[in-house]
Amino acid sequence: MPIFDFVCTSCQHSFETLVRGSTVPTCPACNSTTLEKQLTLPAIxxxxxxxxxxxxxxxxxxxxxxxxxxxxxxxxxxxxx
Structure with a gap:
């Protein structure tokens, strides 16, 4: 179950969340679903x-x-x- 970084396009809140299957993540600040997935680099x-x-x-x-x-x-x- 991957953790992804998102930025909300409505309020510009940046957060990370666990995404399971086909669930649609929502912004914890404004509950918007218009999110932009960010590129995350792996830890080395x-x-x-x-x-x-x-x-x-x-x-x-x-x-x-x-x-x-x-x-x-x-x-x-x-x-x-």
Whole structure:
């Protein structure tokens, strides 16, 4: 089931939607069916983009871990049991 990009010719709203079979998509802004299908380029994954994505994910996880440790320390300092 492909996802297509459309621009509404009535209100110029740009959106993407899942199109199943012979269903006619409508604009979510004005409910018009006069839409122009846009050319969509496929996503390309190379070893370079994959490495960058992996690096970004590792950095995000590292930052979240540091935030969790800080929150745990603050909790322990404020709760003397």
């Amino acid at each position: 994954k190379t070893s370079g983009t994959q490495a960058k994505a992996l690096h970004a994910a590792k950095q995000r996880d590292k930052n979240q871990g540091a935030e969790r440790m800080h929150a745990q320390r603050q909790y322990e300092l404020s709760h003397d049991d």
